[in-house]
Structures are given as structure tokens and as C-alpha cells.
Amino acid sequence: MxxxxxxxxxxxxxxxxxxxxxxxxxxxxxxxxxxxxxxxxxxxxxxxxxxxxxxxxxxxxxxxxxxxxxxxxxxxxxxxxxxxxxxxxxxxxxxGVLGLRVYSAAAIGFALALWGLVLATAAEVRRRVGPAKILGDSAVAGWATLRRWARDVAQRRLFSDAPDPGPSASLRKRAAAVATSLAASADPTTRALPIEQRAFFGAARAA
Ligand SMILES: [Zn+2]
Structure with missing residues (x-):
């Protein structure tokens, strides 16, 4: 709990x-x-x-x-x-609201898919997922929040139903594995959408 x-x-x-x-x-x-x-x-x-x-x-x-x-x-x-x-x-x-987190589950799943599967840069992921009025417009190369989510996935504290890609997998590989599994859990009506969008909808249903 x-x-x-x-x-x-x-x-x-x-x-x-x-x-x-x-x-x-x-x-x-x-x-x-x-x-x-x-x-x-x-x-x-x-x-x-x-x-x-x-x-x-x-x-x-x-x-x-x-x-x-x-x-x-x-x-x-x-x-x-x-x-x-x-x-x-x-x-x-x-x-779709996670107890301890201010970002929606859908937003986090989307971010992990953009980073892990679409290979978007952290700055690009931040632009798509992080509200500008919270983050400000300063250009930042990385996004600490994104890495924290990937670490939480690796430590089974986030989307813990996803398959474990093994201890040697990089954070980005782990993000890719969890995003793939979230996309697979999305409603079948989303089948024609790009995988990062399916990860969004799959994550919205994940607890
Ligand atoms: Zn009670």
C-alpha cells in the first residue's frame, strides 16, 4: 500500500x-x-x-x-x-494518479517510451512531458526527473509488473523494456498508434 x-x-x-x-x-x-x-x-x-x-x-x-x-x-x-x-x-x-508522484502514470510511461524507444534526448522528453510553467524556460541538457524514473523502474518501485531486462541493462534499456510492456497493455483500439502513444495509454491503466 x-x-x-x-x-x-x-x-x-x-x-x-x-x-x-x-x-x-x-x-x-x-x-x-x-x-x-x-x-x-x-x-x-x-x-x-x-x-x-x-x-x-x-x-x-x-x-x-x-x-x-x-x-x-x-x-x-x-x-x-x-x-x-x-x-x-x-x-x-x-x-492514473500515483500515490507518491506528482506526474500522472501516463506522463511517466510516455516519457520512458520517448527516451527508451524513440531515443529522444532528455531535453526533448522534458519539453513533451514537463509543464513549462513548473520547469521554466531555461535550457537544460538533462532532466533529473527522467533518470529518477528510470532508476525507480530498475529498483522495481515504479511499474513493477514490467519484465526485468536483467541486471546488466542500462537505464535506457530498462526504460525501453517497461515502455514496451506498458504499450502492450494498452487497449487494443490504440493498436494503430505509435508505440510511445500506446505506452501513454497503457500506463494510464497501470496502478
Ligand atoms: Zn481500517
Whole structure:
């Protein structure tokens, strides 16, 4: 269970970012079925609600909303719940928002594909994925965030379902392996798209 810096558990909803923004779910719609910490059912049959609404919280989500769009800074309203059984505070976010990361899963998958498969430079990846108003316009040769993602992939802290290309693989080879696997997991309707776009859509479905 991923926990953010304040120790709360983060849960991905089945609702994706776009739908969540258009129509933010109510406290009832976003309520998890059970507490991921102690396992208590949130609405036991015939009993009182155990996962109580605990307010809302603005979460930033960075990156393009579609592979052909410029990167943006979005704000989504995450919902918080408190477990009356164990006291845990849970944060429910849209699908495609990763607990500890400000970039969307889709943006990270896209970046790894651009770097690992399309062989774009780090500066080019940054231009396609990093919101300009966050990064500023200073020209930078590398992009530390991109290398951090590739290292996290290598250490199985990001997209850990992807196949491991072996201990001798370079960071870029690892980025390529994970991007290929994300692209393969994208919806079949994306088959005609370039592989980096399929990696975007596959990553949006990855937890
Ligand atoms: Zn609990």
C-alpha cells in the first residue's frame, strides 16, 4: 500500500482523471469497499458506515492529458476517508494518479517510451512531458526527473509488473523494456498508434 509523506494510504479509484475532473465523484461514489489497512468493510450489511468521509484535498497532476497535447498542471479534488475501526486516513485519487508522484502514470510511461524507444534526448522528453510553467524556460541538457524514473523502474518501485531486462541493462534499456510492456497493455483500439502513444495509454491503466 503506497503511503504519501504524511503517512496516509493512497487508493486509486476506478474513475480515470478526465472523468473525475468532469464530474468529481461524491463521497458515496468514491468510498472504497474496504479499509486497505485493517480490511474492515466500509459499509457492512445492516451496519453503520466504517469508512467515513474526511474532507477533500486538492492534488496536482502534471503532464499531458493526451500524447499530442502540451503538458499541463491539472488539479483534481481527491477524497479522504477515515476508518473508524483502525483510525487510518485514506486518500482516494483518480486512476492514473500515483500515490507518491506528482506526474500522472501516463506522463511517466510516455516519457520512458520517448527516451527508451524513440531515443529522444532528455531535453526533448522534458519539453513533451514537463509543464513549462513548473520547469521554466531555461535550457537544460538533462532532466533529473527522467533518470529518477528510470532508476525507480530498475529498483522495481515504479511499474513493477514490467519484465526485468536483467541486471546488466542500462537505464535506457530498462526504460525501453517497461515502455514496451506498458504499450502492450494498452487497449487494443490504440493498436494503430505509435508505440510511445500506446505506452501513454497503457500506463494510464497501470496502478
Ligand atoms: Zn481500517
Amino acid at each position: 503506497p503511503r504519501n509523506r504524511s503517512g496516509r494510504s493512497v487508493i486509486q479509484s476506478a474513475i480515470d482523471i478526465k472523468r473525475w475532473q468532469q464530474q468529481p465523484p461524491t463521497v458515496v461514489e468514491a468510498r472504497p469497499a474496504r479499509c486497505p489497512v485493517c480490511g474492515a468493510a466500509s459499509c457492512p450489511l445492516g451496519g453503520a458506515i466504517r469508512l467515513q468521509g474526511h474532507g477533500r484535498r486538492e492534488r496536482q497532476v502534471w503532464g499531458p492529458t493526451s500524447p499530442d497535447q502540451p503538458p499541463e498542471v491539472l488539479s483534481v479534488t481527491a477524497r479522504r476517508y477515515r476508518c473508524l475501526d483502525c483510525g487510518a486516513v485514506l486518500l482516494v485519487v483518480p486512476r
